[in-house]
Amino acid sequence: xxxxxxxxxxxxxxxxxxxxxxxxxxxxxxxxxxxxxxxxxxxxxxxxxxxxxxxxxxxxxxxxxxxxxxxxxxxxxxxxxxxxxxxxxxxxxxxxxxxxxxxxxxxxxxxxxxxxxxxxxxxxxxxxxxxxxxxxxxxxxxxxxxxxxxxxxxxxxxxxxxxxxxxxxxxxxxxxxxxxxxxxxxxxxxxxxxxxxxxxxxxxxxxxxxxxxxxxxxxxxxxxxxxxxxxxxxxxxxxxxxxxxxxx
Amino acid sequence: xxxxxxxxxxxxxxxxxxxxxxxxxxxxxxxxxxxxxxxxxxxxxxxxxxxxxxxxxxxxxxxxxxxxxxxxxxxxxxxxxxxxxxxxxxxxxxxxxxxxxxxxxxxxxxxxxxxxxxxxxxxxxxxxxxxxxxxxxxxxxxxxxxxxxxxxxxxxxxxxxxxxxxxxxxxxxxxxxxxxxxxxxxxxxxxxxxxxxxxxxxxxxxxxxxxxxxxxxxxxxxxxxxxxxxxxxxxxxxxxxxxxxxxxxxxxxxxxxxxxx
Numbered sequence: 480x481x482x483x484x485x486x487x488x489x490x491x492x493x494x495x496x497x498x499x500x501x502x503x504x505x506x507x508x509x510x511x512x513x514x515x516x517x518x519x520x521x522x523x524x525x526x527x528x529x530x531x532x533x534x535x536x537x538x539x540x541x542x543x544x545x546x547x548x549x550x551x552x553x554x555x556x557x558x559x560x561x562x563x564x565x566x567x568x569x570x571x572x573x574x575x576x577x578x579x580x581x582x583x584x585x586x587x588x589x590x591x592x593x594x595x596x597x598x599x600x601x602x603x604x605x606x607x608x609x610x611x612x613x614x615x616x617x618x619x620x621x622x623x624x625x626x627x628x629x630x631x632x633x634x635x636x637x638x639x640x641x642x643x644x645x646x647x648x649x650x651x652x653x654x655x656x657x658x659x660x661x662x663x664x665x666x667x668x669x670x671x672x673x674x675x676x677x678x679x680x681x682x683x684x685x686x687x688x689x690x691x692x693x694x695x696x697x698x699x700x701x702x703x704x705x706x707x708x709x710x711x712x713x714x715x716x717x718x719x720x721x722x723x724x725x726x727x
Numbered sequence: 728x729x730x731x732x733x734x735x736x737x738x739x740x741x742x743x744x745x746x747x748x749x750x751x752x753x754x755x756x757x758x759x760x761x762x763x764x765x766x767x768x769x770x771x772x773x774x775x776x777x778x779x780x781x782x783x784x785x786x787x788x789x790x791x792x793x794x795x796x797x798x799x800x801x802x803x804x805x806x807x808x809x810x811x812x813x814x815x816x817x818x819x820x821x822x823x824x825x826x827x828x829x830x831x832x833x834x835x836x837x838x839x840x841x842x843x844x845x846x847x848x849x850x851x852x853x854x855x856x857x858x859x860x861x862x863x864x865x866x867x868x869x870x871x872x873x874x875x876x877x878x879x880x881x882x883x884x885x886x887x888x889x890x891x892x893x894x895x896x897x898x899x900x901x902x903x904x905x906x907x908x909x910x911x912x913x914x915x916x917x918x919x920x921x922x923x924x925x926x927x928x929x930x931x932x933x934x935x936x937x938x939x940x941x942x943x944x945x946x947x948x949x950x951x952x953x954x955x956x957x958x959x960x961x962x963x964x965x966x967x968x969x970x971x972x973x974x975x976x977x978x979x980x981x982x983x984x985x986x987x988x
Contacts, residue, residue, distance in 0.1 A: 533891065535887060535890075552890060552891055552893070553893070553895075556893070557891055558891055558892060559887060559888060559891040560888075561884045561887065561888065563884050564884075565882065565884040565885045565887070565888040566885075567885055567903065567906070568907075568983055568984070569906040569907075569909070569981075569983045570983070571983075578889070578892060578902075579892035579893060582889070582892055582893045582894050582898060582902075583892075583893050610982075610983040611983075612983060612984060623888070626888075626892070627892075630892060630893075636891075
């Protein structure tokens with residue numbers, strides 16, 4: 480996190496579904512270039528939180544601003560990576576990654592350069608002409624991640640993107656993600672139920688409560704990178720976060 | 728190489744099956760009383776060769792009749808495709824259009840295309856328009872049903888990702904919804920084309936003076952069993968060719984569905 484400038488500001492965010500109050504008056508800021516992980520008990524409304532944040536859901540009260548303006552996916556460059564693979568089956572790997580750049584009418588030379596760059600970082604250069612049906616699960620998620628980073632978004636939202644992958648692949652993709660994040664300086668909000676993942680990736684961890692969801696604690700994670708999961712400080716932080724989300 | 732030999736093996740078995748049917752047919756005609764009801768395969772082949780250069784009826788060879796029927800099918804099928812794709816996608820993506828049109832469509836859907844023949848004759852007379860209408864109804868239902876299913880199954884995550892990447896509703900429609908529906912549209916068009924082909928024969932058998940369906944009716948009226956068989960075989964061959972053509976088109980346009988190594 481190089482700068483100390485507020486990128487996203489969430490004030491008094493409240494969201495209900497009928498009588499069920501899911502998000503209850505949540506406020507926090509995200510700094511520019513920060514990697515923020517959000518953790519919380521199962522079913523606490525983490526995905527609702529992210530969907531509200533990018534306005535896929537209408538919110539009941541509060542405000543969300545990006546660079547001082549009310550957040551709007553049409554106006555701002557926001558990318559969202561879902562838990563399920565969202566590759567476009569009819570496009571090759573290269574065209575999938577190029578999709579956002581095409582939509583935003585980037586000049587061809589800029590688009591080509593960006594596509595090649597992110598494909599190289601996520602190790603998909605040799606698979607540029609493959610279709611998603613020809614790829615493995617981890618490769619599919621790498622395509623989605625590369626597509627999101629290619630547009631160099633103002634804000635990248637990730638909703639448990641590695642939830643369906645096995646451990647080994649997950650570790651590998653986490654390192655790729657860190658590498659992409661460092662290369663592009665993108666601001667990332669990453670939702671996970673995996674505390675070790677949150678400690679491994681984040682600059683800061685936001686711990687949510689059970690429904691109605693509030694921010695329970697805001698933990699700065701300044702462990703040096705690259706991080707080791709066996710490092711005593713790493714383990715201590717992981718245990719601290721684990722204790723915080725215990726609802727029993 | 729392994730794939731090629733596997734495909735050749737399948738082809739050989741298919742040809743063996745067809746050959747076996749022809750042999751059984753020939754033997755049955757030669758040695759049983761079935762010969763009173765069926766012409767032999769050889770007679771059918773001979774007549775087929777003959778009607779390739781000589782007319783059936785006053786004007787057309789077998790190819791002329793086939794072309795007339797094909798023209799009718801293509802016009803009806805094209806209209807059914809356009810209408811079916813538009814209605815299917817509209818119902819699948821827009822709740823209001825679904826609410827208005829789906830009940831009407833569900834009423835029309837189970838009606839067999841031949842049931843429209845009397846109405847079509849009353850509405851359009853015995854000319855070409857009645858045939859186009861019957862063919863249209865036969866294809867329209869299948870194409871609409873499949874396209875509707877495709878439009879309903881568009882992956883909302885992919886749509887959401889497109890919106891998040893900045894796509895407008897129109898861009899998302901043309902760059903996500905339509906490509907997602909293409910395999911379903913093709914499935915509907917394949918079934919639709921074969922039902923259109925069946926419908927043209929039914930329409931021609933009722934009121935026509937030319938077309939492959941008419942050759943069968945004419946054979947029946949004249950007690951010419953061989954001509955009936957020539958018509959049936961011509962229908963089967965053209966139907967098969969159309970199915971192969973559609974499958975090839977699907978392979979070309981939906982190559983992304985082919986699983987690679």
